Each structure stands twice: as structure tokens, then as C-alpha cells.
Amino acid sequence: MTTVEDTVLAYWDACEARDWERFATLLADDMVYHLPQTRERIRGRAAFLRFNQEYPGDWHLAVTRVTGDGRQAASWVTSTLDGVEQPAVSFFDLDEAGRIKVVTEFWPEPYEPPAGREHLVERYDPAPR
Amino acid sequence: MTTVEDTVLAYWDACEARDWERFATLLADDMVYHLPQTRERIRGRAAFLRFNQEYPGDWHLAVTRVTGDGRQAASWVTSTLDGVEQPAVSFFDLDEAGRIKVVTEFWPEPYEPPAGREHLVERYDPAPR
Numbered sequence: 559m560t561t562v563e564d565t566v567l568a569y570w571d572a573c574e575a576r577d578w579e580r581f582a583t584l585l586a587d588d589m590v591y592h593l594p595q596t597r598e599r600i601r602g603r604a605a606f607l608r609f610n611q612e613y614p615g616d617w618h619l620a621v622t623r624v625t626g627d628g629r630q631a632a633s634w635v636t637s638t639l640d641g642v643e644q645p646a647v648s649f650f651d652l653d654e655a656g657r658i659k660v661v662t663e664f665w666p667e668p669y670e671p672p673a674g675r676e677h678l679v680e681r682y683d684p685a686p687r
Numbered sequence: 688m689t690t691v692e693d694t695v696l697a698y699w700d701a702c703e704a705r706d707w708e709r710f711a712t713l714l715a716d717d718m719v720y721h722l723p724q725t726r727e728r729i730r731g732r733a734a735f736l737r738f739n740q741e742y743p744g745d746w747h748l749a750v751t752r753v754t755g756d757g758r759q760a761a762s763w764v765t766s767t768l769d770g771v772e773q774p775a776v777s778f779f780d781l782d783e784a785g786r787i788k789v790v791t792e793f794w795p796e797p798y799e800p801p802a803g804r805e806h807l808v809e810r811y812d813p814a815p816r
Contacts, residue, residue: 596800598808630754632761647776666793671725678738679727
């Protein structure tokens with residue numbers, strides 16, 4: 559049986575391989591992709607495929623973690639774009655046929671720690687995966 | 688049976704309620720909290736409790752989604768701090784006793800969409816949950 563985790567791993571694997579045929583088979587026709595940080599939304603498999611195909615730069619994606627159950631999952635991947643690493647966190651909803659229907663994705667960026675908690679924290683380096 | 692999702696829901700519920708006794712029962716003594724964006728790390732339940740107890744402002748947390756299985760889960764919560772909403776995404780690892788051993792947390796911030804994909808995306812407003 560294919561689990562939601564298998565589906566999400568296959569999604570990232572196909573994306574990294576630029577295997578767009580395989581990538582497309584994992585997506586529902588009417589899928590929606592949300593980027594809450596920019597309030598951008600892409601509707602439909604065709605537009606979402608094109609968004610990925612056209613994404614500029616020499617990008618790579620490595621899965622750090624996938625967790626989920628039933629028809630929902632979350633992934634944490636490490637993206638490398640022109641040598642710079644950044645984490646991406648995505649939430650997935652599958653439809654009844656096991657295809658990806660909704661992806662909601664976050665791209666958290668580095669920021670300076672707020673003052674006042676130095677007595678509780680240590681800093682580490684380099685950035686972890 | 689208590690699932691990892693139950694534990695994560697109880698964690699956020701106790702946090703929002705400032706029920707620090709209950710919150711502490713969910714945590715392993717040697718837990719570690721990671722904030723990859725600032726490269727901050729907090730070691731141990733006592734320090735992590737204090738970090739939460741001392742966190743400034745009139746903050747509130749509402750769970751948007753929890754997904755997981757076995758000893759791992761991810762949550763997406765909506766934080767409100769002094770009237771400003773922000774999503775937070777956390778990954779959890781439980782120990783053998785079902786207590787939270789590792790929390791890795793991201794606080795994604797709004798940013799302007801890169802140019803060049805306007806033909807594929809629509810913008811929405813207000814920020815979604």
C-alpha cells in the first residue's frame with residue numbers, strides 16, 4: 559500500500575530529478591499550491607508544473623524529513639539554490655485517489671535572535687539540516 | 688492509546704493555557720529545542736519551560752494542523768502577538784516513553800514575491816490560516 563509518506567517522497571524525488579511526467583502523475587488535476595508568506599496561489603496541475611519547470615537557478619532539493627498519516631503529511635526539505643541552503647516546509651493534502659490536492663509551503667529565512675533570552679539559549683553554527 | 692498527534696495537541700493547548708505543570712509533563716527532561724533560522728538551541732526541560740514562561744507580549748497560539756505518525760509529527764500553528772498573526776511550523780520527535788524529546792521550529796515571515804511568475808500566480812488577501 560502506498561502511504562502518504564511514500565507519495566511525498568516520490569514528489570520530491572521526481573522534482574529533484576526534473577522527471578515532470580512522473581511528478582504530474584502524483585498531482586490532482588485541480589490541485590492548489592499556496593505560499594502564505596507571499597499570499598501567492600497557483601491553481602491547477604498545468605500551471606503548477608510550469609511553475610516548477612520554469613523555476614530559475616541551479617536548484618536542488620534534499621528531503622530532511624517527511625511525517626504524516628492518512629491523507630495528510632508535512633515535509634521538511636533542504637533546498638540549495640546557487641550554493642545557498644534554505645529549508646522549506648510543506649503541508650500536503652491528498653484526495654481520495656491518493657493524489658496531491660493541496661500543497662501549502664513555507665520558506666523560512668534566517669533572522670537575528672531577539673534580545674533578552676541569551677541566558678537560555680546557545681547559538682550553533684553552521685545552519686543545521 | 689495516546690498518539691503523537693494527541694501529544695502535540697496537548698502541548699499547544701497547555702502552552703496557550705499557560706498550564707506549565709501540564710506542559711512540563713509532556714516534555715523529556717533532556718529535551719532540545721532548535722530554531723534553525725536564528726541558529727538558537729535550548730537544552731533541557733527547565734530552560735525550555737522558562738523560555739516559554741518568559742516569552743514577552745500578549746501571545747496566543749491556535750492550532751491550524753497537526754500531522755504525524757509513530758514518534759514523529761509536525762504542527763502548523765497560528766500565533767498572534769500584540770494583534771499580529773504569524774504562522775509557526777514545528778517538527779516533533781518523541782522518546783520511547785512518548786515524551787517530546789526534540790522540537791525544531793520555524794517562524795516564516797512575509798516577503799515580496801519574486802518577479803517573473805505573475806503569469807502563473809494570483810495574490811490573495813488576507814493572509815490565510
